[in-house]
Amino acid sequence: MTRIRFQRSLDDLKEKLLVMAGLAEQAIQRAIEAYRVRDLSICDLVNRSEVAINRMEREIDQAALDLLAMEQPMAIDLRFILAVIKINSDLERVGDAAKSISNRVRTMESMAQAELPVDIPRMASLAANMVRKSLQAFIDGDAEIAQSVLSMDDAVDAMNRAAHRTMTEVMANDSHLAPQALNALMVCRSLERVADHATNIAEDVIFWVKGADVRHKASIEAAAKTAAKLQQ
């Protein structure tokens, strides 16, 4: 075994990203909890963790940049560092989504409570589960777990579309509920983004472990089929 120092730096980088992941995962869980119980003190915690997440993002990018410049990594090491840089950015955006949800909770404070036909807790639980699983895949370097995350994204997308439909109906039929419906829609949108970031993280894990780029696979294949048909 050679390059012991480099290996140690890679381990440090992974550890830093896991700290970042812990912060982002905690932020989204807190934001969901704040929404559920309408507790502004939890929103404050979310806001505070966003500062820490932003600081970590810069620190991780710098560490990754140093390794790229100083160690000229190759193959699986290069893929790992690229994956870390991209996952880092996705985690920062998960933090942004958490803050966005906590901002919605603050807005809700001035509104009357309303029972809306949208299952935000279920959607939140699904999105948070995707984040957890994608990070588990990263910790274990497990492409199979990562693959399972990809198939979960469709369910969240479908829930977001359904929420869009039902909230539009609420706004059309009950205009006094429009602020609450709009707020719920924005929360759904944030959760859908969280699920997208979890998907990105899972794709980056697959790239790191297997060297396979699985991003946009379905749309690229569909475009190729269409092009082939047009050529016939």
Added chain:
Amino acid sequence: MGVGIEVTNLNAWYGTNHTLQDIQLHIPANHATALIGPSGCGKSTFVRCLNRMHETNPIARVTGSVRIGDIDIYQDASPVEIRRRVGMVFQRPNPFPTMSIYDNVASGLKLNGYSNKKHLDEIVERSLRNSALWDEVKDDLKKKSGASLSGGQQQRMCIARALAVDPEVLLMDEPASALDPVSTSKIEDLIFELKSQYTIVIVTHNMQQAARVAEKTGFFLNGRMVEFDSTHKIFTNPSDKRTEDYITGRFG
């Protein structure tokens, strides 16, 4: 124009040491192909088998076939003919110290019996232009000795000397390992330019260099070709664990 190289069942020995074992390889024409691997893995022996230099060592032996274009170099041609068709550049520049720059470049041609001065002038100029050295030496061609040039210039002069005999293949055995970064980058730019006209095989310990200049890369280990693939594949996602361990610096 360059030609492809087809290597079949190539084995080589130094005395009883079996240094190359069952090498099968297709080197595409007009491409740069890099050979990487730890010291003593057989990559330099391999390139020396491509121009029959290996057999200049009295205890060396080769079996198998190497076809360059449509010629089997061990069956159909003499070593002298092969070395005209297959030029070689070594790790350290090897100018003829007492000769002028002009004579260094023209030496191979003169050895082959060229004496037409006008023709020689044209070839020397073309070769020095092709090796990106002309502008730096055109005023001192016959005044300065080849040894008076800088290391990087000497190496480009040696490349010009190899090009002057109009080869189809250019073998480069760590051509930039003794040069500073600027000279190295000039050699790499040159390789990039030359591969449209010649088939280039480069042995290098510098993996970034292989990644920069070559379309194909082969990894040698213990006298065997472990993996041969597109450079992109080798350096981003190699198929063989031994290749990955080597290029990530886990051994070697």
